[in-house]
Amino acid sequence: MEEMPFSVGSVVWRVFFFAMLAIIGFASLIALAAFFFRGNSREMLKVFGVLFFLESPVVVLYTAVIRILYPVMRPKILVWKGQLIARVGLRLLIAPVSQCTWFEGKASQTTVWKFGFLFPGKAILVNLPQSIAKDGNRVAVGFSDETREL
Secondary structure: OEOOOOOHHHHHHHHHHHHHHHHHHHHHHHHHHHHHHHOOOHHHHHHHHHHHHHHHHHHHHHHHHHHHHHHHHEEEEEOOOOEEEEOOOOEEEEEEEEOOOEEEEEHHEEEEEEEEOOOOOOEEEEEEEOOOOOOOOOEEEOOHHHHOOO
C-alpha cells in the first residue's frame, strides 16, 4: 500500500503559487488589452490592480479548501489479491493487475487527480483499463526507491 508522500503544506503552496501566477497572467493580459484600446498606462495599472485584488481572495479561499480536503483527496494505492485498488477522494478504482500497463515516468503525469501536474519526482505510472477510469486512467505509484522496486 502506498499514498502520495507529498505533504499538505507542499501541495497547498504549489496550488497557491500556480493560482497566483494564473491570476497575475490573466490580469496582465486584460490590462494590456486595456492599454492597447485606451492607450493610457494609468488605465492599464488600474485594470490590473482591480482584477488582481478581486481575484486574490478567491485564490486564498481555494487554497484553504485544498488544505482542508487534501488529506481525504490524497490518492492511495493498494495491490491486493491480484487487484490494483486506487482511492482518489471519494472514488474507488479497482482493476485487475493483469489488465494494467505501466511505464516509468514522473509523478506529474498522473491523470486520476486534477492536481497531479503539481507533483515532482520519479514514479511508475500505471494505466488502468479505460472502462474503469473514464475521466483519467493513469495512477502514479512508486514514489520512493523502495516502493518503485516493488
